[in-house]
Structure formats: C-alpha cells, structure tokens
Amino acid sequence: MDERRGLLRRVADFAAPSANPSAVVYGAVTMAAVLAAESGSGDTYLHIFGSALIVLWLYWVAHAYATVVGRHLSTDEPFTPRTFFAAFAHDLGLLRGGAIPLAALAVAWATGASRQTAIDVALYTVVASLVAFELVHGIVWRQTPGVLAQNVGIGVVLGLSVLALHLLLH
Numbered sequence: 343m344d345e346r347r348g349l350l351r352r353v354a355d356f357a358a359p360s361a362n363p364s365a366v367v368y369g370a371v372t373m374a375a376v377l378a379a380e381s382g383s384g385d386t387y388l389h390i391f392g393s394a395l396i397v398l399w400l401y402w403v404a405h406a407y408a409t410v411v412g413r414h415l416s417t418d419e420p421f422t423p424r425t426f427f428a429a430f431a432h433d434l435g436l437l438r439g440g441a442i443p444l445a446a447l448a449v450a451w452a453t454g455a456s457r458q459t460a461i462d463v464a465l466y467t468v469v470a471s472l473v474a475f476e477l478v479h480g481i482v483w484r485q486t487p488g489v490l491a492q493n494v495g496i497g498v499v500l501g502l503s504v505l506a507l508h509l510l511l512h
Contacts, residue, residue: 351482362435365405367475369439371504372401374468377443378508381461387451390461391444398440406430443468465508469501 376397380390406429413419446467450460476497480490 362432363475365433365435366439367472367500368405369398369401369436370442370468370471371439371500372436373398373440373443374465374504375507377447377461377464378504378511381458381465381508382512385457387447387457387460390447390457394440394444394447398437398444401440402430402433402436405433405436409433442471462508465504468504472497472501472504 373394376394377390380393383390385393406426409429409432410421410425413425414421419425443464447460447464450463455463473494474497476493477490479485480493485493
C-alpha cells in the first residue's frame with residue numbers, strides 16, 4: 343500500500359507542485375471560465391487558443407506583479423527584477439493548471455471533434471481534475487473518510503460552478 347501511496351504522491355506533486363498547488367487550481371478554473379465564455383462565440387479553434395493563451399499569460403503576469411507590488415507596499419521590500427522573476431517562478435502552476443483544459447481542447451481538435459464538443463471536453467476535463475486533485479490529495483495525506491468526502495465535495499461544487507457558467511453563457 344505504501345508503494346501505491348508513494349506513486350500517488352509523485353502524481354500529486356507533478357499535477358500540483360507542493361510549492362504552490364493553489365496556482366494549478368487557479369489556472370485550470372481561469373481557463374475553464376475563458377473557454378465557457380468562448381463556447382457560444384462561433385470563433386475558430388485558432389482564435390479560441392489565441393485568446394485563451396493571452397488570458398493565461400495576462401493572468402500569470404498580473405498575479406506575479408500583484409504579489410511583488412503587494413509585498414513592496416506592505417513591507418517596503420524593493421521591487422527588483424529578482425523579486426519579480428521569483429514571483430513568476432512561484433506562480434508557474436498557473437500555466438500548468440491552464441494547460442489542463444488547453445491540452446484537452448487540442449486533443450479533441452486533433453481527433454476531429456467539433457469546436458463545441460472540444461470545448462465541452464476541455465470543461466469536463468477541468469471538472470474531473472478538480473475532483474481528482476482533492477481525491478488524490480486526500481488519499482496521499484490519509485484523510486478520514488468524512489474529510490475526504492467534504493474536500494471532494496468542494497471540488498465537485500467548484501466543477502459544477504464551471505459548468506453552470508458554461509450553461510449560462512452558452
């Protein structure tokens with residue numbers, strides 16, 4: 343059992359690095375929101391990917407910038423290229439999380455799925471990943487069944503919120 347738990351821990355660390363796992367969730371949910379908004383637009387795959395990548399880049403830069411400016415304003419830490427690049431590195435999980443739905447979108451596109459089907463696949467992939475993050479984390483950290491159910495439930499609610507946004511905007 344410990345061997346399987348070790349494997350799950352490696353999978354968990356790859357999917358959501360322990361340095362900043364919340365960034366992976368933010369990136370995935372941000373891309374899901376962008377794709378949900380794009381779902382009714384009738385745009386081409388290229389436009390959808392382009393706009394999603396720009397939003398992801400802006401979100402990453404804005405988050406890193408806000409971190410550095412927030413530290414500067416609250417602690418008078420100097421705003422230097424080093425602190426800015428450290429914030430970029432800390433927030434790399436945003437890109438990793440955003441890559442989850444974009445990879446699903448790319449696979450669906452490559453297999454000939456319609457644009458709408460590809461967006462649906464990408465959104466369901468985000469929902470599944472949110473639930474999987476909580477499930478794997480709970481198993482790795484040996485959460486009690488009640489805590490595990492609660493945390494997986496939170497992932498389900500967040501995933502359903504993504505789908506609700508999709509339905510509202512579609």
